[in-house]
Amino acid sequence: MTPPRTLETIGTRRWLILAVGIIAQTTTTTFLYGLAFLIPQLQAEQGLSLAEAGFLVTTPIFGLLACLIAWGVVADRRGERIVMAAGTGAAGLVLLGSIALPGLVALGAAWALAGACAAAVNAASGRVVIGWFDTSQRGMAMGIRQTAQPLGVGLASATLPAIGQHWGFRAALAFPAILCLVSAALVAVVIIDPPRPQRTRARVRSPYRFPHLWRLHVASALLVVPQFVVSTFALTYLVSRQEWDAVMAGQLVAAVQLAGAAARIGAGVWSDRVRSRTRPMRLIALLATASMALWVLGDMLVSWLALAALLLALVVTVAPNGLALTSVAETAGPSWAGRAISIHNTSQNVIALVVAPLFGGIIGGTSYAVAITVAGILPALAVLIIPVRMETLEPLA
DSSP states (O other): OOOOOOHHHHTTHHHHHHHHHHHHHHHHHHHHTTGGGGHHHHHHHHOOOHHHHHHHHTHHHHHHHHHHHHHHHHHHHHOHHHHHHHHHHHHHHHHHHHTTOOSHHHHHHHHHHHHHHHHHHHHHHHHHHHHHSOTTTHHHHHHHHTTHHHHHHHHHHHHHHHHHHHHOHHHHTHHHHHHHHHHHHHHHHHOOOOOOOOOOTTTTSOGGGSHHHHHHHHHHHHHHHHHHHHHHHHHHHHHHTSOOOHHHHHHHHHHHHHHHHHHHHHHHHHHHHHTOSHHHHHHHHHHHHHHHHHHHHHHHSOHHHHHHHHHHHHHHTTTTHHHHHHHHHHHHOTTTHHHHHHHHHHHHHHHHHHHHHHHHHHHHHSOHHHHHHHHHHHHHHHHHHSOSTTOOSSOOO
């Protein structure tokens, strides 16, 4: 019988485990958030309106939301490797099967089921990183892991439209499906479940009996609103208010996403060095408020200031994501990390679904300046809620 691996014996393999975790997360992101790049093909081939096509491509998110917490419970009890391999593999098979399904209702249902399967990666990939990296490198590792979403969206934008134009939107589904199946095989071969403490009664008590986790969830929810506002409306703002060409605006926003990914890693490294997740998180929240305020000021007075502030906001608002998730997992401890991460991700995705229509209505009914102001107030409120004085790197569970 092979003895269980520990932090002392795993060595450099933890970096390979991190890489495979990123691959799995990137792979599922290509269809969870990347199907929007097939909207033109859906409209051309199926005669859908923009609203109908937009709803159809969000069905994987509904499946994700429905099963995130359940997958977190399974990851806590059964381990990360089996959860990630089963979920990613099942998502790939469902996507492949959906290519042959007749009718859009069946297609939407299949995509929702694929999203439900892919939720396993969201629930477990962060948990495995937390388990194999100690507090001196955990922030950096989680920051690297958080780059999977922009990488997945970028991969989808570079591939799905071209495949859809040449062979149709159904053929484009084969690309993320095959990626999921390959990722499932990599997970099965490479991932090793991190060690777990013996399940004593004291260790499995809910960490939610303390206010720390609740405050982290609420503060993160406030911080993610400006992130989604900026990412959703940046291109539209550049075209309508700054009179940019849509292609150039899209290229600029895509390029800045790389800076945002670097900011997530930098924030993680910073948190490792100061041995705190919440203090950097609070300072970044202040920077997010300042960038939104400068954007409003520039929108009213000087166009170049508005552009500079918008680019700053695109980078700053995504920086604290990894810090919050790391703090949630550390606070919850190994017996509750999967559930706590899943609850955290569920709230983030619910907000993602609400932000676009809500702030689109505010912009349409008033102005960009009003919408940006509202979004900029929220990180200022988060500064007051982030539990800096209550922070501990030791689990509460």
